[in-house]
Amino acid sequence: MTITQGKFISLEGSEGVGKTTSLNFVKDFIESKGHKVLVTREPGGTPLAEDLRATLLANRKEQVEPDTELLLMFAARSQHVKQVIQPTLASGSWVLCDRFVDASYAYQGGGRGMDYARIEQLEQWTLGNFKPDLTILLDMSVEEGMARTRLRGKPDRFETEKMAFYENVRNAYLQRAKQEPNRIHLIDAAPDISSVQRALRSLLQETCFSNNSE
Numbered sequence: 001m002t003i004t005q006g007k008f009i010s011l012e013g014s015e016g017v018g019k020t021t022s023l024n025f026v027k028d029f030i031e032s033k034g035h036k037v038l039v040t041r042e043p044g045g046t047p048l049a050e051d052l053r054a055t056l057l058a059n060r061k062e063q064v065e066p067d068t069e070l071l072l073m074f075a076a077r078s079q080h081v082k083q084v085i086q087p088t089l090a091s092g093s094w095v096l097c098d099r100f101v102d103a104s105y106a107y108q109g110g111g112r113g114m115d116y117a118r119i120e121q122l123e124q125w126t127l128g129n130f131k132p133d134l135t136i137l138l139d140m141s142v143e144e145g146m147a148r149t150r151l152r153g154k155p156d157r158f159e160t161e162k163m164a165f166y167e168n169v170r171n172a173y174l175q176r177a178k179q180e181p182n183r184i185h186l187i188d189a190a191p192d193i194s195s196v197q198r199a200l201r202s203l204l205q206e207t208c209f210s211n212n213s214e
Contacts, residue, residue, distance in 0.1 A: 033209055045080035
Protein backbone atom coordinates (compact mmCIF):
# COMPACT_ATOMS: atom_id res chain seq x y z
CA MET A 1 0.00 0.00 0.00
CA THR A 2 1.34 3.42 -0.96
CA ILE A 3 1.48 5.91 1.91
CA THR A 4 0.34 9.38 0.92
CA GLN A 5 2.43 12.24 2.21
CA GLY A 6 0.70 14.07 5.06
CA LYS A 7 -0.04 17.79 5.02
CA PHE A 8 1.89 20.37 7.02
CA ILE A 9 -0.12 23.21 8.58
CA SER A 10 1.32 26.04 10.67
CA LEU A 11 -0.55 28.51 12.87
CA GLU A 12 0.90 31.98 13.23
CA GLY A 13 0.06 35.22 14.98
CA SER A 14 1.34 37.68 17.54
CA GLU A 15 0.81 37.46 21.28
CA GLY A 16 -2.66 36.69 22.64
CA VAL A 17 -4.41 35.72 19.41
CA GLY A 18 -5.59 32.35 20.75
CA LYS A 19 -3.33 29.94 18.92
CA THR A 20 -3.63 27.17 21.52
CA THR A 21 -7.43 27.09 21.35
CA SER A 22 -7.34 27.18 17.55
CA LEU A 23 -4.68 24.45 17.38
CA ASN A 24 -6.91 22.12 19.37
CA PHE A 25 -9.88 22.89 17.14
CA VAL A 26 -7.90 22.34 13.92
CA LYS A 27 -6.48 19.07 15.26
CA ASP A 28 -9.95 17.75 16.13
CA PHE A 29 -11.33 18.79 12.75
CA ILE A 30 -8.56 17.05 10.79
CA GLU A 31 -8.87 13.92 12.91
CA SER A 32 -12.61 13.89 12.25
CA LYS A 33 -11.69 13.48 8.58
CA GLY A 34 -9.76 10.31 9.39
CA HIS A 35 -6.19 11.60 9.50
CA LYS A 36 -3.56 11.18 12.21
CA VAL A 37 -2.23 14.51 13.46
CA LEU A 38 0.99 15.41 15.27
CA VAL A 39 0.78 18.73 17.15
CA THR A 40 4.13 20.41 17.76
CA ARG A 41 5.59 23.87 18.30
CA GLU A 42 8.43 26.25 17.55
CA PRO A 43 10.88 26.80 18.92
CA GLY A 44 10.76 23.25 20.23
CA GLY A 45 9.46 19.89 19.13
CA THR A 46 12.52 17.77 20.02
CA PRO A 47 14.47 17.48 23.30
CA LEU A 48 17.32 19.60 21.90
CA ALA A 49 14.97 22.15 20.35
CA GLU A 50 13.03 22.39 23.62
CA ASP A 51 16.29 23.17 25.43
CA LEU A 52 16.90 25.95 22.92
CA ARG A 53 13.34 27.18 23.47
CA ALA A 54 13.96 27.50 27.20
CA THR A 55 17.14 29.45 26.47
CA LEU A 56 15.36 31.76 24.05
CA LEU A 57 12.34 32.52 26.22
CA ALA A 58 14.13 32.96 29.56
CA ASN A 59 14.17 36.45 31.02
CA ARG A 60 17.77 37.50 31.59
CA LYS A 61 19.83 40.58 32.40
CA GLU A 62 22.19 39.91 29.52
CA GLN A 63 21.00 41.43 26.27
CA VAL A 64 20.37 38.78 23.64
CA GLU A 65 21.78 39.95 20.33
CA PRO A 66 19.35 39.73 17.38
CA ASP A 67 21.81 37.58 15.41
CA THR A 68 22.10 35.18 18.35
CA GLU A 69 18.33 34.96 18.65
CA LEU A 70 17.87 34.32 14.93
CA LEU A 71 20.57 31.65 14.76
CA LEU A 72 19.18 29.81 17.78
CA MET A 73 15.70 29.89 16.24
CA PHE A 74 16.94 28.32 13.04
CA ALA A 75 19.12 25.81 14.88
CA ALA A 76 16.04 24.59 16.73
CA ARG A 77 14.00 24.65 13.51
CA SER A 78 16.52 22.60 11.55
CA GLN A 79 16.54 19.91 14.26
CA HIS A 80 12.75 19.96 14.46
CA VAL A 81 12.19 19.62 10.72
CA LYS A 82 14.69 16.85 10.12
CA GLN A 83 14.02 14.81 13.25
CA VAL A 84 10.24 15.19 13.57
CA ILE A 85 8.29 17.08 10.92
CA GLN A 86 9.57 15.52 7.70
CA PRO A 87 9.57 11.91 9.01
CA THR A 88 6.03 12.36 10.33
CA LEU A 89 4.79 13.71 7.00
CA ALA A 90 6.51 10.87 5.15
CA SER A 91 4.64 8.37 7.33
CA GLY A 92 1.33 9.78 6.10
CA SER A 93 0.39 11.69 9.26
CA TRP A 94 -0.37 15.39 9.26
CA VAL A 95 1.69 17.92 11.21
CA LEU A 96 0.15 20.92 12.94
CA CYS A 97 2.77 23.38 14.19
CA ASP A 98 2.43 26.35 16.55
CA ARG A 99 4.59 28.83 14.58
CA PHE A 100 7.14 28.10 11.87
CA VAL A 101 9.45 30.08 9.61
CA ASP A 102 7.03 33.00 9.14
CA ALA A 103 7.55 33.76 12.83
CA SER A 104 11.21 34.53 12.18
CA TYR A 105 10.29 37.04 9.49
CA ALA A 106 7.73 38.59 11.86
CA TYR A 107 9.64 38.59 15.16
CA GLN A 108 13.28 38.84 14.14
CA GLY A 109 12.59 40.67 10.87
CA GLY A 110 9.69 42.93 11.78
CA GLY A 111 10.18 43.08 15.54
CA ARG A 112 13.98 43.24 15.71
CA GLY A 113 14.43 45.06 12.40
CA MET A 114 16.71 42.43 10.88
CA ASP A 115 17.28 42.32 7.14
CA TYR A 116 14.77 39.95 5.55
CA ALA A 117 17.42 38.86 3.06
CA ARG A 118 19.55 37.46 5.89
CA ILE A 119 16.59 35.52 7.24
CA GLU A 120 15.89 34.19 3.76
CA GLN A 121 19.50 33.02 3.45
CA LEU A 122 19.15 31.01 6.67
CA GLU A 123 15.82 29.64 5.51
CA GLN A 124 17.32 28.42 2.24
CA TRP A 125 20.37 26.96 3.99
CA THR A 126 18.44 25.03 6.64
CA LEU A 127 15.09 24.31 4.95
CA GLY A 128 15.60 24.63 1.20
CA ASN A 129 12.13 24.94 -0.35
CA PHE A 130 10.36 23.20 2.53
CA LYS A 131 7.32 25.19 3.66
CA PRO A 132 3.91 24.47 5.17
CA ASP A 133 1.15 23.45 2.79
CA LEU A 134 -1.11 25.88 4.62
CA THR A 135 -0.40 28.67 7.10
CA ILE A 136 -3.24 30.09 9.19
CA LEU A 137 -2.52 33.61 10.38
CA LEU A 138 -4.64 34.60 13.38
CA ASP A 139 -4.84 38.38 13.58
CA MET A 140 -6.17 40.99 15.99
CA SER A 141 -5.18 44.41 17.26
CA VAL A 142 -2.01 44.56 19.34
CA GLU A 143 -3.87 46.20 22.21
CA GLU A 144 -6.41 43.39 22.51
CA GLY A 145 -3.80 40.67 22.08
CA MET A 146 -1.56 42.06 24.78
CA ALA A 147 -4.53 42.51 27.12
CA ARG A 148 -5.19 38.78 26.76
CA THR A 149 -1.52 37.97 27.25
CA ARG A 150 -1.37 39.83 30.55
CA LEU A 151 -4.04 37.52 31.95
CA ARG A 152 -1.87 34.42 31.44
CA GLY A 153 0.63 34.95 34.25
CA LYS A 154 4.36 35.70 34.26
CA PRO A 155 5.46 36.86 30.80
CA ASP A 156 8.41 35.37 28.94
CA ARG A 157 11.14 37.44 27.25
CA PHE A 158 9.11 37.96 24.07
CA GLU A 159 6.06 39.12 26.05
CA THR A 160 7.85 42.02 27.75
CA GLU A 161 8.67 44.09 24.66
CA LYS A 162 7.32 47.59 23.98
CA MET A 163 4.07 47.99 22.03
CA ALA A 164 5.96 49.21 18.95
CA PHE A 165 7.68 45.81 18.76
CA TYR A 166 4.34 43.98 18.54
CA GLU A 167 2.98 46.45 16.00
CA ASN A 168 6.00 45.72 13.83
CA VAL A 169 5.50 41.97 14.31
CA ARG A 170 1.86 42.23 13.28
CA ASN A 171 2.66 44.36 10.25
CA ALA A 172 5.35 41.91 9.15
CA TYR A 173 2.88 39.04 9.40
CA LEU A 174 0.30 40.93 7.35
CA GLN A 175 2.91 41.74 4.73
CA ARG A 176 3.86 38.05 4.51
CA ALA A 177 0.20 37.19 3.94
CA LYS A 178 0.05 39.66 1.05
CA GLN A 179 3.20 38.18 -0.47
CA GLU A 180 2.04 34.55 -0.28
CA PRO A 181 -1.79 34.61 -0.45
CA ASN A 182 -2.05 31.04 -1.72
CA ARG A 183 -0.31 29.66 1.38
CA ILE A 184 -1.02 32.17 4.15
CA HIS A 185 -4.69 32.71 5.00
CA LEU A 186 -5.84 35.42 7.39
CA ILE A 187 -8.37 34.67 10.13
CA ASP A 188 -9.82 37.46 12.27
CA ALA A 189 -9.13 36.31 15.84
CA ALA A 190 -10.97 39.18 17.55
CA PRO A 191 -14.55 37.76 17.49
CA ASP A 192 -15.86 35.13 19.91
CA ILE A 193 -14.47 31.61 19.79
CA SER A 194 -17.45 30.20 17.90
CA SER A 195 -17.00 32.74 15.09
CA VAL A 196 -13.28 32.04 14.84
CA GLN A 197 -13.90 28.32 14.72
CA ARG A 198 -16.50 28.69 11.98
CA ALA A 199 -13.94 30.59 9.93
CA LEU A 200 -11.32 27.92 10.59
CA ARG A 201 -13.70 25.13 9.60
CA SER A 202 -14.58 26.88 6.36
CA LEU A 203 -10.92 27.52 5.52
CA LEU A 204 -9.85 23.93 6.20
CA GLN A 205 -12.74 22.51 4.22
CA GLU A 206 -11.91 24.73 1.25
CA THR A 207 -8.12 24.35 1.26
CA CYS A 208 -7.55 20.80 2.54
CA PHE A 209 -10.74 18.80 2.07
CA SER A 210 -12.25 19.91 -1.21
CA ASN A 211 -12.81 17.17 -3.80
CA ASN A 212 -9.33 17.53 -5.24
CA SER A 213 -7.26 18.16 -2.09
CA GLU A 214 -8.24 15.58 0.51
